[in-house]
Amino acid sequence: MFSFPLSDDAVLILRTASITDAYHQLVTANQERLARWEPWAVKPQAISETRAFLEASARSWLDGSELPVAIAVREDGQWHLAGAAGLRINGYTRSGEVGYWIDGGHEGRGLITMTVAALLDQAFGPLGIDRVTLHTDPANERSRAVARRLGFVEEATLRQATAFPDERRDEVVYGIMAGEWRGVMSSGP
Numbered sequence: 001m002f003s004f005p006l007s008d009d010a011v012l013i014l015r016t017a018s019i020t021d022a023y024h025q026l027v028t029a030n031q032e033r034l035a036r037w038e039p040w041a042v043k044p045q046a047i048s049e050t051r052a053f054l055e056a057s058a059r060s061w062l063d064g065s066e067l068p069v070a071i072a073v074r075e076d077g078q079w080h081l082a083g084a085a086g087l088r089i090n091g092y093t094r095s096g097e098v099g100y101w102i103d104g105g106h107e108g109r110g111l112i113t114m115t116v117a118a119l120l121d122q123a124f125g126p127l128g129i130d131r132v133t134l135h136t137d138p139a140n141e142r143s144r145a146v147a148r149r150l151g152f153v154e155e156a157t158l159r160q161a162t163a164f165p166d167e168r169r170d171e172v173v174y175g176i177m178a179g180e181w182r183g184v185m186s187s188g189p
């Protein structure tokens with residue numbers, strides 16, 4: 001199975017239905033926390049919905065429209081899931097969009113920064129993508145810090161772009177080009 005090392009104790013694996021039980025447990029444990037920022041997390045998910053989502057992720061990997069990953073970490077000699085991320089790919093515009101979330105107990109350790117860096121390496125390397133964007137809530141300071149840490153440039157605010165059940169919210173869009181990422185990598189992220 002595909003796996004991509006982030007460090008000695010953290011790897012990216014493909015997000016497919018083979019991890020349904022562990023992924024469902026992780027989403028359920030983080031649902032209330034994620035609901036603050038992710039419309040898909042506002043309601044608790046049934047395991048059948050989690051499986052359908054993971055099956056769709058695998059199809060998107062096969063048809064080339066996404067690089068869908070889960071983050072696994074080794075603790076006390078055991079591997080656990082700790083979060084998820086993805087690079088959605090638009091082949092026509094040779095552009096991509098990253099998204100991510102991490103388990104509350106694994107926040108603040110650099111796992112998401114390392115994961116997005118790995119996705120950018122894939123995007124601007126083998127996948128031949130020229131531009132990657134990252135959309136986030138203006139109030140999501142931790143997410144905005146990930147973008148800034150990796151050298152993304154703030155480009156725009158999309159008004160009321162996200163639909164939550166009780167309101168629409170703005171989104172800040174960050175972007176990074178292949179050449180800018182090479183500059184970040186040569187000077188150290």
Ligand SMILES: CC(C)(COP(=O)(O)OP(=O)(O)OC[C@H]1O[C@@H](n2cnc3c(N)ncnc32)[C@H](O)[C@@H]1OP(=O)(O)O)[C@@H](O)C(=O)NCCC(=O)NCCS
Binds near residue numbers: 034038102107111
């Ligand atoms: C947004 C979110 C993914 C950010 O996660 P995070 O853990 O803060 O991000 P990182 O993994 O990059 O960790 C950054 C922290 O690790 C530290 N760090 C440690 N080692 C590091 C390394 N090798 N590289 C980078 N940062 C490192 C950084 O200094 C930073 O510390 P701080 O928390 O004191 O500022 C997380 O808060 C989350 O899941 N939120 C809920 C869902 C969500 O908002 N998703 C995004 C929607 S757009």
